[in-house]
Amino acid sequence: MTAPQHAVANGGNDLSGLLADGIQRLGLSIPEEHQRRLLDYQALLAKWNASLQMTSIRDPRQMVVKHLLDSLSILPRLDREPISRVLDVGSGGGLPGVVLAMVRPDWQVTVNDIVQKKTAFLTQARATFKLTNLTVVTGRVESLVVGKDVPAPFDAIVSRAFAELTDFVTLAHKLLAPNGSFWAMKGVAAEHELSLPADFELVERLSLNVPFLDAERHLLRVKVIA
Numbered sequence: 146m147t148a149p150q151h152a153v154a155n156g157g158n159d160l161s162g163l164l165a166d167g168i169q170r171l172g173l174s175i176p177e178e179h180q181r182r183l184l185d186y187q188a189l190l191a192k193w194n195a196s197l198q199m200t201s202i203r204d205p206r207q208m209v210v211k212h213l214l215d216s217l218s219i220l221p222r223l224d225r226e227p228i229s230r231v232l233d234v235g236s237g238g239g240l241p242g243v244v245l246a247m248v249r250p251d252w253q254v255t256v257n258d259i260v261q262k263k264t265a266f267l268t269q270a271r272a273t274f275k276l277t278n279l280t281v282v283t284g285r286v287e288s289l290v291v292g293k294d295v296p297a298p299f300d301a302i303v304s305r306a307f308a309e310l311t312d313f314v315t316l317a318h319k320l321l322a323p324n325g326s327f328w329a330m331k332g333v334a335a336e337h338e339l340s341l342p343a344d345f346e347l348v349e350r351l352s353l354n355v356p357f358l359d360a361e362r363h364l365l366r367v368k369v370i371a
Contacts, residue, residue, distance in 0.1 A: 160184055160209055167214040167356035172221055179248050182274055183213050186247065189273060190238050193266045199238035210357045216241030216305070217248070218353045219330060219364055223301060226326070228252060232299040234286045234317055235259075235307030239267050241330070242303070246279040255280040255295060287316040298322035305330040310338040314345050314367050327367040334363040346370050 164184060168175050187208050194200055202208050219241065231254045233242030242256035256267050256279065264283040271279045282294055291298055300322050304313050307329075314327050321327065327345075330353075331338075339347055349366035 160187075160205055163206060163209050163357070164213060167210070168217065170356040171214070171217055171354075173217060173248075175217075175248050182247050183244065184209075186239070186243060186270060186274060187213060189270060190266075193269070194238070197238075197262050197266060199263060199266070210355065212238075212240050213244060215330075215353075215355050215358065215362065216244035218355045218362065219303070219328065220245075220248070222351060222364060223328065226301065228300045230297060230299045230301075230322070231255070232257060232295070232302045232317070232320060234302060234304045234313065236267065237263055237306075239270055240305055243267065243270055243276070243279065245303075246276050247274065250278055253278050253280070255282055255299070257282045257284070257286055257289070259283070259285055285316075286320070289320060291320060295320065298325065300325045301328055302326075303328045303330065310347075310365060310367070311341055311345075315342065318344075318369060321369060327365075329365040329367070331363045331365060333361050334365060339365075341367065344370055 161184060164180055191208065202211050229252060231245060231252050233254065233256045236242045236256035236258050239256055242254050245252060246254040258264050261283055264281050267281045271281060282289065289295055299320055302317050302321055307313055310329050313329055334350060341347060346368050347365060348368050351364045353362035353364050355362050
């Protein structure tokens, strides 16, 4: 069964309307073709999830809300930055990295995970959807070297449920471009996480309004202090 057929099998029309409504509520403009590809990607994720256990969410409507719309919710803020290269650390099933690569084809997106089975899925997603702007890297983020494992530093390094904020920024800081930013997607922004080492500064703490999600979501922006 092809990826588009999976989307139909999971209630394609209903999911399409839910996704389109959510995108409108986020104030984003995403072509219908890209929206269809997002749902096809979700179907592929659901298929592989049966064996890889990449997400505990299995209901297709909940996947639209808690995976696709949650990943898209950071775009209204990121779109205001001069971004061309993005790294998604601890990407797992590709959230938010694959979603960003699909809807922002002018961005070069790298997805990273330590688990080879997960990066095998990410490689399959790259091939299935012909995402020439997506690169998959397996390994610990702290071991990656610019010029060897990745060609250049990143304007934006993002994470979603990867690690505590201090661990995230300290492990990945060597991959950040000058004037770049870390963007951590969090649920409740726990106060104990907001105290960072001296080399880093929390410069923004934003509430994210994910359509149809009755839960707190936040986006934390961290800069390296020169």
